[in-house]
Amino acid sequence: MEERHAATVVGVPVSALRWGLIIFVGASVLGFLATFLLSEDWAQDIASLQRFNPVWFLPAAGLSILSWLGGGLRIKALVGPHDSRVSFFKCVQISVASTAMSYLTPSSTGSGPATIYGLMRQGMSFGRATAANAVSFLTNVIFLSLAGLVAWALGAGGKVAYIRLPVAGLSAAALFKWSAWLFGASVAVIVVMALLPDVARGVIRRMMGREHPRMERVLFHFDELHAGIAAYWRSGKNLFLLAVLSGSLHFGARFVLGYVVLKGFVIEAPFVEVVLLHIMLQYLLFFMPTPSGAGIGELLTAAVMAPFLTPGLVIPYTVVWRIFLNYGTVAVGGSLLMGWVGADGAR
Numbered sequence: 001m002e003e004r005h006a007a008t009v010v011g012v013p014v015s016a017l018r019w020g021l022i023i024f025v026g027a028s029v030l031g032f033l034a035t036f037l038l039s040e041d042w043a044q045d046i047a048s049l050q051r052f053n054p055v056w057f058l059p060a061a062g063l064s065i066l067s068w069l070g071g072g073l074r075i076k077a078l079v080g081p082h083d084s085r086v087s088f089f090k091c092v093q094i095s096v097a098s099t100a101m102s103y104l105t106p107s108s109t110g111s112g113p114a115t116i117y118g119l120m121r122q123g124m125s126f127g128r129a130t131a132a133n134a135v136s137f138l139t140n141v142i143f144l145s146l147a148g149l150v151a152w153a154l155g156a157g158g159k160v161a162y163i164r165l166p167v168a169g170l171s172a173a174a175l176f177k178w179s180a181w182l183f184g185a186s187v188a189v190i191v192v193m194a195l196l197p198d199v200a201r202g203v204i205r206r207m208m209g210r211e212h213p214r215m216e217r218v219l220f221h222f223d224e225l226h227a228g229i230a231a232y233w234r235s236g237k238n239l240f241l242l243a244v245l246s247g248s249l250h251f252g253a254r255f256v257l258g259y260v261v262l263k264g265f266v267i268e269a270p271f272v273e274v275v276l277l278h279i280m281l282q283y284l285l286f287f288m289p290t291p292s293g294a295g296i297g298e299l300l301t302a303a304v305m306a307p308f309l310t311p312g313l314v315i316p317y318t319v320v321w322r323i324f325l326n327y328g329t330v331a332v333g334g335s336l337l338m339g340w341v342g343a344d345g346a347r
Helices: 014-039 042-051 054-082 088-104 111-121 126-160 172-195 197-208 215-235 237-245 252-264 271-285 296-308 311-345
Strands: none
Touching: 042 311, 054 088, 054 111, 054 126, 054 215, 054 237, 054 252, 054 311, 088 111, 088 311, 111 126, 111 311, 126 172, 126 215, 126 237, 126 271, 172 197, 172 215, 197 215, 215 237, 252 271, 252 311, 271 296, 296 311
């Protein structure tokens, strides 16, 4: 790896990782404080944390690991058309690191650079790694869009449609619509790059200016990116389908996590209904402007799960859910990523 990676992760300064962590923690704390103020009973909320049965820590942790394995399976499938010999274990590590970066950056923007960086460390070229990352994003969007629409059609939409957050009067329905538009726009960009490369090249030339000194290098990387994406159409259709289906592990474990946390607090609730609501939560949080939807996620989770929880359990539930959904991955993935950056910088 080049020495420049010691200071950046594919163009993202390492300092941004630290600031992402600070913003993530700060926004989470503010979100919890806002929910505390709404509950108006801090003592009861804190005491209720003790109700969580430690036996349920194991299945909750198991779901977190299952999500990591699902992400690794997706990456392993997507490096296949590029004749890469990246091991499944390395793919899992890259998945955990990229997921941690997605949690530490607004609208999950850090996930892509971390994935590209991890694949380049395993010998893939920048263009091929970028292609794998673009298609990885596409498979995530396809799976989440299908899951979100199914959940909405099966009734989850009706339960969140009228929920309003005490943040600029935002409604869950508006968040769903906004996320859907962003999903669609992102897919459109990838499709244009895949099907209309000449149009994309024209846009690049217009944006950079024809006399830009780095034009040829940028176009070289774009051509490599296009070839990488086209490889999935020529010989990687089954691997692309496998990458989409891997979302049932990567995201499915997160959908079920909410139900497991409820069981840990000895609360009985309809399994299907809880899973559908958590599908909506994951869909809505994917593009939130704060890292991992921190701040917004705490308030939205409290509002969505309130029907199943007594007032004293709203905060404890959200805390435990966040620990297994985000904090564990941030700790493991962030440590991996900083270790890679440190090792590359020492070379």
